[in-house]
Amino acid sequence: MKEKTGFSINGYLVLAVLLVVAAITVVPLGQLTDTLPILSLVFLGLEAGALAGFMKVQPNQAKVMTLFGAYVGTVKKNGLRWTIPFFNRRTVSLRIRNFESGKIKVNDNQGNPIEIATIVVWSVSDSAEAVFEVDDYESFVNIQSESALRNMASSYPYDPQEEDAIALRSHPQTISETLKQEIQDRLDRAGVTVHEARISHLAYAPEIASAMLQRQQASAIVAARTRIVEGAVGMVEMALDKLQEKDVVELDEERKAAMVSNLLVVLCGDKHTQPVINAGSLY
Template sequence: MYIEKKGFSTNGYAVVATFVVLHLLWLPLVVSGNLPWVIFGGVLTLLTAGCWLGFYMVQPNQGVVLTLFGSYVGTDRQDGLRWSIPFFRRQHLSLRIRNFESGRIKVNDNQGNPIEIASIVVWSVTDTAEAVFEVDDYESYVAIQSESALRNLASGYSYDPLEEADIALRSHPIEISDKLRHEIQERLGKAGVTVHEARISHLAYAQEIASAMLQRQQASAIIAARQKIVEGAVGMVEMALERLQEKEVVELDEERKAAMVSNLLVVLCGDKATQPVVNTGSLY
């Protein structure tokens, strides 16, 4: 297992100034006409010219992985013009935060219902050695493992909660996002990648069952609304009977109370406007 370490490098501008001074010092030897000094100065000039190959540029928030004949020697994260040993092979990696948006995948939830789901993963490389040497292509590895984790998560939870305490994909977005980020991080940790955030960007029933599930949701909503209406109507009827008795507006026997309760419930619970009937005769 590879762990990132600091590689050897130095400020490139200082090395440029040093090489220029050395060339100026060796130039009189080359043009002196004395053969030994000419050969010596020429050899030094060639060696110095080869050292110019050791310069490279590091952009802000970028890392350069240095290897020597297949051996990892370190990573340079210092931005600007840098110089290192010319024999080092250099590989540039971006350390910036990136987004990965998965395509819409079809998967069955834990109830067997086909659903469509997609996610957005915010990630960055934090260990350049692992990213380069532990996996073949870390960007492709992020894409494949993120989609695999999303598929595994979606199959472990239901689309809608079966009970109030159940965690479901649609009703608990924060909990699902935390679990998704944790699962993706476990998969990408070995590649030197840190997952900053993972959220579901699309969630819906598959097209073949979408209409049936919509009807079920509408029926559930209607039942819940009716329950609220009935609870409120019963409370209003109780309050009406109590107020009539307190104010002694009219005395009703049990049969008339039942009739009044029936009429009030019809008025309060009906989904259409009621038609009033005026009684012009005796109350009884």
């Protein structure tokens, strides 16, 4: 069921017409013996019934109208409107809303239990679908958003296993776009448009958080040490080349090995080294 425009006219114009008709029909009421006052009473009754057709439509609001169970249209024009009094009207908000899910526990695609939550920004785009296709579109948005979040979280690892792999923690923009599309696919039938979906909470479950923190720290230490060693080797190589280029001192292979060892200890050590001054000869 798709949205269509329902019948409505300017309420102020209708109100002015009803006031004029009421002023005309009230005059003959004093002559109760004539037929004209009876017609005046009939017109006044019709005018009183017409008052039920007035409705107020606020900005970003829609009135979904039905007649004896049949959908007859939606009114979105703002202000005082008038429609057929027999129409049953239901108000639907078209304003943008926020929904924040609770923290849910789910396993990522590596089997690690994680806690995750999301914030979804959405609005109703088709009032007819929102009212007639689902029983309660607000509850439908909440449940389907959490279902999409659970499905998305189980499709990616928490941390990247490879250099270019997409992960929940390392690619927030990509994950947000994927989650938005996942939710939108589920909410299309309810006439809802998802404007934004992003992760608001992401962490390992408490039972493995300590172990995973140690693993992350170990990975960071290994990565840092690897870079330090690469830089230290380059510095040692540069030092030996400079000494040989400028003919500062000649070193045999054994002395070069000792110098390399000492430089690597100084450059790669995690604590400051204590210098030792050799007061003897060169050899």
